[in-house]
Amino acid sequence: MDPATGPTLLGFDVYIVGSIMAGIAALAVVFAIYTALTIKDPMSKRVKALEGRREELKMGLVTAGTKKRQSLVRKTDTTDRIKDTLGSMKVLQQSQVEVVQQKLAQAGFRNKELAIVIIGLRAVLPILLGGFAFVMLYLVEVYPDWQMKRVGALALALFIGYKGPELYISNIAKKRSDAIRKGLPDALDLLVICAEAGLTVDAAFNRVAKELGRAYPELGDEFALTAIELSFLNERKKAFNNLAYRVDLDAVKGVVTTMIQTERYGTPLASALRVLSAEFRNERMMRAEEKAARLPAIMTVPLILFILPVLFIVILGPAACSIADAFSGGIG
Incomplete structure (x- = not known):
């Protein structure tokens, strides 16, 4: 050496x-210390935007300011051009647009015009990624040893280009739904307390959004938007249905059904929400127990592949070194 x-x-x-x-x-x-000392409220900007939108809707305004109006017009013109192009190609259907719009709403994107962009990306990205993969694999020959693997790589590029935007939106929506599911029992408990205290439904939703906005920003966002819709929509049922539309959870649909029934028939809201909260807590506990029961089976493969070889090396390594030294000394 x-x-x-x-x-x-x-x-x-x-x-x-x-x-x-x-x-x-x-x-x-250093990064951990910085993030711990600079705690910011994740709901502040969103609540401020929702309040601004609420005031605009109350005043009957659609835009505020010339610059904002021009940016919105440009964005609308762009989406209109994409929509006209896709319509001329016969690849755009209204049912398809509605499905993508619901997925965007479940992922937390409020702009429905993005659905046209997502559908346009699904039509353009396969051509771009497929062409790039074809050039790199067959013309440039980055990997000349690949034979059948080239076909698989080209097919993978086409698949990613077509399903990539949808998978990305679905992944965001799933993470958002999981975060909302975790905080729903606590939100129902706070709704019960607010209902028993005499608050109205929209005031109760607004209070819960403020209290849980820091711990569960996604749930606070949805409750704040529901409270705003309850305050200015003509039909309160539509506000609850919008909440079920934006959140893809059976638990939220159950809460919405309960709220609509209490609004229609005048049944006690606190008792119904208390029963739902107990059911959701039991469901969350059962889900945690199920994950804990699957843990031994999941840990078997990492145990065999990573832990046991290292353990054997630690135990048998010194003995192997001693045997090798003994043999080398005897030979010498």
């Missing part, structure tokens, strides 16, 4: 690797 260099492991200098890892660890600690 060269005295100018340190010990090596798998061809890498141990000192250099250790220094790099220590630097990364120090940066991670």
Whole structure:
């Protein structure tokens, strides 16, 4: 070993690797301290935007200011051009647009015009990604050893181009639904307290949104928007149906059905919400127990592949080194 260099492991200098890892660890600690000291309310900007939209709807305004009006007109013109192009290509259907709009709403995107953009990306991205993959694999021949793998890579590029936007939106919607599911029992408990305190339904939703906005920003966002819709829509049932439209959860649909029935028949709201809260808590506990029961089976493969080989190396490594030293000494 060269005295100018340190010990090596798998061809890498141990000192250099250790220094790099220590630097990364120090940066991670600094970042963790920074994020812990700079806590920001995730609901503040969203609530401010919703309140602004509420005032605009009350005053009958659609836009505010010339710049905002021009930006909205440009965005509308762009989506109209995309819609006309897709319509001329016979690849745009109203039912398809409605499905994409609902997925965008479930993912937290309020602009319905984005549905046209998503459908346009599904038509354009396969051509772009497929053409790029074809050029790189067949013309440039980045991997000349690939034979049948080229066909698979080209098919994968086409699949990602077509299903990529939809999978991205579905992933965001799933994460948002999971976050809302976690905070729903606590939200129902607070709704029960607000109902028993004598608050109206829209005031109760607004109060719950403020209280749970920091812990569950997604749920607070939906409740705040529902409270705003309850205050200015002609039919309160439509506001509850919009909540069920934006959140793809059976629990939320049950809450919406309960709220509509209490509005229609005048049944006690607190008792019904208390029963729903108890059911959702039991469901959450059962889901956690199910995940805990699956844990031993899930840990079997990592245990066999990663933990047991390392354990064997730690146990048998010194013995193997001693045996090798003994043999080398006897031979010498």
